[in-house]
Amino acid sequence: MRYLPLTEADRQSMLEAIRATSVEDLFRDVPKAARLAGPIGGLPNHMGELEVERLLGSMAAKNVPAGSVPSFLGAGAYRHHVPATVDHLVQRGEFLTAYTPYQPEVSQGTLQVLFEFQTQVALLTGMDVANASMYDGATSCAEAVMMANRVTRRKKAILSGGLHPHYRDVTTTDARFIGFEAVALPAAPTGGEDLLALVDDKTACVVVQNPDVFGHVRDYTDLAAACQAKGALLIVVVTEALSLGLLTPPGDMGADIVAAEGQSFGNALNFGGPYVGLFAVKEKYVRQMPGRLCGETVDADGRRGFVLTLSTREQHIRREKATSNICTNSGLCALAFSIHVSLLGEAGITQLAQLNHAKAVQMADKLAAVPGVEVLNDGFFNEFTVKLPKPAAAVVEELAKRRILGGVPVSRLYPGEMEDLLLVAVTETNTDADMDAFAAALSEVLA
Amino acid sequence: MSMNNQGRPSAIPAGAASFDGVTGTVTGNRGLQIEEPLIFEQDSAGRTGVDLPDVPKVASRLGAVKPRARVGLPGLAEPQVVRHYTRLSQKNYAIDSGFYPLGSCTMKHNPRLNEKMARLPGFSDVHPMQPVSTVQGALELMDQLAYWLKTLTGMAAVTLAPAAGAHGEMCGIMAIRSAHEAKGDSGRTKILVPESAHGTNPATAAACGYSVDAIPATADGRVDLEALKAKLGPDVAGLMLTNPNTCGLFERDIIAIAEAVHAAGAYFYCDGANFNAIVGRVRPADLGIDVMHINLHKTFSTPHGGGGPGSGPVVFAESLAPYIPVPYVTHGKDGFALVENAGEGPAFGRMKAFHGQMGMFVRALSYMLSHGADGLWQASGDAVLNANYVMARLEDVMTASFEGPCMHECLFDDRFLKGTGVTTLDMAKALIDEGFHPMTMYFPLVVHGALLIEPTETESKASLDQFVDALRALAERAKSGDVAYFQAAPRLTPRRRLDETAAARKPVLRWTPPVPAEALAAE
Numbered sequence: 001m002r003y004l005p006l007t008e009a010d011r012q013s014m015l016e017a018i019r020a021t022s023v024e025d026l027f028r029d030v031p032k033a034a035r036l037a038g039p040i041g042g043l044p045n046h047m048g049e050l051e052v053e054r055l056l057g058s059m060a061a062k063n064v065p066a067g068s069v070p071s072f073l074g075a076g077a078y079r080h081h082v083p084a085t086v087d088h089l090v091q092r093g094e095f096l097t098a099y100t101p102y103q104p105e106v107s108q109g110t111l112q113v114l115f116e117f118q119t120q121v122a123l124l125t126g127m128d129v130a131n132a133s134m135y136d137g138a139t140s141c142a143e144a145v146m147m148a149n150r151v152t153r154r155k156k157a158i159l160s161g162g163l164h165p166h167y168r169d170v171t172t173t174d175a176r177f178i179g180f181e182a183v184a185l186p187a188a189p190t191g192g193e194d195l196l197a198l199v200d201d202k203t204a205c206v207v208v209q210n211p212d213v214f215g216h217v218r219d220y221t222d223l224a225a226a227c228q229a230k231g232a233l234l235i236v237v238v239t240e241a242l243s244l245g246l247l248t249p250p251g252d253m254g255a256d257i258v259a260a261e262g263q264s265f266g267n268a269l270n271f272g273g274p275y276v277g278l279f280a281v282k283e284k285y286v287r288q289m290p291g292r293l294c295g296e297t298v299d300a301d302g303r304r305g306f307v308l309t310l311s312t313r314e315q316h317i318r319r320e321k322a323t324s325n326i327c328t329n330s331g332l333c334a335l336a337f338s339i340h341v342s343l344l345g346e347a348g349i350t351q352l353a354q355l356n357h358a359k360a361v362q363m364a365d366k367l368a369a370v371p372g373v374e375v376l377n378d379g380f381f382n383e384f385t386v387k388l389p390k391p392a393a394a395v396v397e398e399l400a401k402r403r404i405l406g407g408v409p410v411s412r413l414y415p416g417e418m419e420d421l422l423l424v425a426v427t428e429t430n431t432d433a434d435m436d437a438f439a440a441a442l443s444e445v446l447a
Numbered sequence: 448m449s450m451n452n453q454g455r456p457s458a459i460p461a462g463a464a465s466f467d468g469v470t471g472t473v474t475g476n477r478g479l480q481i482e483e484p485l486i487f488e489q490d491s492a493g494r495t496g497v498d499l500p501d502v503p504k505v506a507s508r509l510g511a512v513k514p515r516a517r518v519g520l521p522g523l524a525e526p527q528v529v530r531h532y533t534r535l536s537q538k539n540y541a542i543d544s545g546f547y548p549l550g551s552c553t554m555k556h557n558p559r560l561n562e563k564m565a566r567l568p569g570f571s572d573v574h575p576m577q578p579v580s581t582v583q584g585a586l587e588l589m590d591q592l593a594y595w596l597k598t599l600t601g602m603a604a605v606t607l608a609p610a611a612g613a614h615g616e617m618c619g620i621m622a623i624r625s626a627h628e629a630k631g632d633s634g635r636t637k638i639l640v641p642e643s644a645h646g647t648n649p650a651t652a653a654a655c656g657y658s659v660d661a662i663p664a665t666a667d668g669r670v671d672l673e674a675l676k677a678k679l680g681p682d683v684a685g686l687m688l689t690n691p692n693t694c695g696l697f698e699r700d701i702i703a704i705a706e707a708v709h710a711a712g713a714y715f716y717c718d719g720a721n722f723n724a725i726v727g728r729v730r731p732a733d734l735g736i737d738v739m740h741i742n743l744h745k746t747f748s749t750p751h752g753g754g755g756p757g758s759g760p761v762v763f764a765e766s767l768a769p770y771i772p773v774p775y776v777t778h779g780k781d782g783f784a785l786v787e788n789a790g791e792g793p794a795f796g797r798m799k800a801f802h803g804q805m806g807m808f809v810r811a812l813s814y815m816l817s818h819g820a821d822g823l824w825q826a827s828g829d830a831v832l833n834a835n836y837v838m839a840r841l842e843d844v845m846t847a848s849f850e851g852p853c854m855h856e857c858l859f860d861d862r863f864l865k866g867t868g869v870t871t872l873d874m875a876k877a878l879i880d881e882g883f884h885p886m887t888m889y890f891p892l893v894v895h896g897a898l899l900i901e902p903t904e905t906e907s908k909a910s911l912d913q914f915v916d917a918l919r920a921l922a923e924r925a926k927s928g929d930v931a932y933f934q935a936a937p938r939l940t941p942r943r944r945l946d947e948t949a950a951a952r953k954p955v956l957r958w959t960p961p962v963p964a965e966a967l968a969a970e
Contacts, residue, residue, distance in 0.1 A: 005905065027729075029697035030697050036729065040730070043599075046818055051816075052560060057569075059569070059587050085525055095539065096543070098541040103540070108538035108539070108942055110754065129957055166799075173621070219512050268806075270571055270805050273799065273801055309956075318650070322646070325616065327647050331755040343495070346519070346521070361505045379510010
């Protein structure tokens with residue numbers, strides 16, 4: 001077996017050193033009835049690289065890669081171009097095969113990356129500080145709500161109908177088991193909900209999304225101030241982090257916590273994971289944050305260095321009193337995010353965000369010209385909702401037969417509801433030809 | 448002035464006061480160890496590392512929100528970015544570069560085949576919300592992984608949704624609570640957790656609204672069965688137990704433990720962090736376990752990536768099988784289907800935005816297929832053999848906490864350092880100078896000054912011998928009274944001991960732009 005360096009001679013001499021008769025003898029504490037006599041049944045024996053490649057390659061070939069066809073899917077996961085440099089650097093073994101930087105003297109690489117990542121996230125969101133990442137945007141959202149409960153010592157969250165329903169479900173699942181109230185408003189495809197009316201003296205937070213799940217771009221400045229006046233926090237969720245390159249950031253609107261999905265930078269679609277949850281807060285809440293934090297310090301020679309810090313919040317120290325049970329971050333995905341953002345820089349991120357928006361405007365106009373199709377959004381970033389004269393799920397299947405991935409039917413996110421609505425996302429990866437092909441195919445399918 | 452063998456002056460020339468006091472070089476660099484400023488300190492306005500197409504000229508439609516003025520990111524060209532991250536990478540210790548015996552973390556070799564497979568566009572470039580007709584291969588892969596995990600554990604069901612081990616624990620405890628609730632049993636408010644448990648166990652139980660009751664250990668490092676029985680009752684929802692446990696020992700009484708837990712109407716959660724010791728040799732279902740998470744990044748070698756992403760599938764016995772979160776794969780009439788909404792069955796809810804850590808699923812299945820049943824048998828055998836070998840070779844100079852055989856890791860405590868003035872931390876730092884990543888320190892909490900060594904099966908005997916020789920020499924040196932040597936370690940790393948107290952007292956968690964000179968002058 002190519003990954004196992006011990007030879008039979010090694011094993012024999014090691015057994016002698018241990019004074020054991022056999023490897024099986026070392027398992028003598030396992031109840032005999034539970035010890036298998038030999039390799040487990042029902043599974044094949046080992047394979048060489050070539051055979052594994054063939055087998056997994058044949059499975060991969062049964063999928064339609066989004067990049068192989070015109071593709072307009074978003075709803076919390078976006079196909080952006082990832083520069084070649086990103087994947088080259090994340091595959092450096094010193095990043096890929098290291099673990100949590102528990103020994104800072106031999107982990108300054110990972111630690112400086114995390115410090116820079118935290119700074120980038122703080123800058124993008126317009127917040128004071130950010131942590132070293134969470135599992136994904138949805139778990140980040142749920143952790144933000146639990147943090148608001150701790151900060152306010154209240155136990156009720158108001159979830160906007162514009163919040164991605166998967167984020168809502170992760171939060172309400174936690175609410176049920178962890179023991180807080182989550183009031184989820186009905187879906188709001190055209191907006192118009194009065195969140196503030198629901199805020200009372202038991203409300204810990206209001207959770208909104210920008211752009212919301214239907215693509216609407218909103219200004220939450222007034223809502224933030226009004227929530228805070230009632231002693232509640234405003235949590236702003238962002239599922240398309242690239243929008244932060246163009247839109248007024250949540251921090252400037254007065255958000256207390258930002259919970260976001262960072263996949264758009266540096267990370268492939270990967271059928272939904274692994275992604276990278278972003279988590280940023282106002283400075284005064286730092287000690288109530290979940291997750292890892294990297295901080296600056298000096299070493300014994302007085303030189304600048306970095307360490308994991310404020311770990312007294314965390315489970316390995318505080319055990320049942322920890323702020324969260326989270327033990328990992330999304331390290332390598334955060335690294336990919338950070339490298340991509342570094343490559344873009346100020347000029348690149350602005351242009352990329354403008355490019356996405358301009359293309360989405362063009363696509364919206366092309367779709368609006370298709371008979372029977374109506375664009376619901378006044379304002380949007382790179383994703384918007386269209387109303388179709390037929391059920392969107394069936395239309396998407398028809399488009400797939402024509403080798404076009406034409407967006408996400410809203411009914412897939414809200415079973416049995418809003419069957420005529422379709423979410424369409426457009427990024428820099430979509431060409432003019434892609435957009436024309438989509439509009440033409442949609443005309444055909446709807447005809 | 449001395450001259451080197453080429454006749455050049457080798458002393459520092461007079462008047463050159465700019466040599467770094469620590470390294471003795473002008474730059475502060477030390478050969479291959481190159482100092483690297485923050486990315487923000489390398490900014491030049493307008494510079495970028497990407498070339499993008501021109502933005503089409505259309506009227507903006509942002510609605511209520513104005514475009515932001517500026518983000519504040521630095522501008523660097525591509526070669527600068529490549530050099531920045533390359534230099535940073537060289538300040539990291541990694542499995543690729545050396546022995547990484549971090550106990551309880553299973554730092555084994557990460558095969559590059561797995562990376563290649565995960566990057567096949569058919570897996571990496573697939574959107575989670577594509578029509579299921581276009582992702583049949585992705586669902587087949589998830590189904591295959593589920594089959595392997597169920598076969599290796601003997602369990603009835605599996606969820607792939609949780610993003611990491613601790614997330615899997617959360618999932619398992621939620622399932623246990625759902626099952627009690629389904630029976631109308633609301634009186635169970637406690638989870639029992641041994642003192643030796645990972646910190647995530649009590650944190651998870653507490654997060655799920657349970658009170659945590661600690662079970663003491665026996666003198667031989669196992670759960671005290673009688674103490675456990677005394678605490679079991681109608682108020683106990685479940686037991687969370689790591690097996691093999693965090694002392695590196697197999698819980699000999701595990702079947703009796705399971706029976707006692709079941710007799711009390713509670714469920715048996717196993718923390719599968721240490722599954723690598725028994726994978727392919729022992730099926731957890733045969734031990735009476737009801738639910739267990741599996742860290743794909745440990746046992747099945749998906750890379751640790753500097754702290755994640757992990758992946759924590761959870762396997763369930765028949766009794767808990769209905770209570771899994773969405774989404775999950777089913778076999779439909781037109782191939783594989785995906786159940787995505789909790790309303791469609793007894794699923795307890797949702798844990799993550801999409802379908803789980805697909806990128807990790809591909810890597811883990813690639814690892815499993817490469818090993819096969821015979822390779823996994825050999826791998827767990829070698830993992831246990833390596834740990835016992837390290838233990839046997841160190842026993843006479845260090846103090847093993849418990850009698851062997853151990854499983855995949857061996858535990859020492861600091862009794863051998865008593866009276867020397869050298870601590871577990873000092874030993875760890877001295878090991879760094881020898882070119883090793885230290886073992887896990889001060890965990891588990893049940894012994895004093897713990898040193899937990901997990902070699903894994905992917906280390907050669909030569910590598911273990913070098914490590915053992917270094918550790919033996921350090922133990923002797925500590926006993927000889929050379930405290931100063933240890934307290935000054937590490938000496939040879941890019942940074943020496945870091946002031947963690949200062950970092951926590953006045954946290955600096957981000958770079959901030961320097962205050963412009965004119966603003967300072969105005970103050």
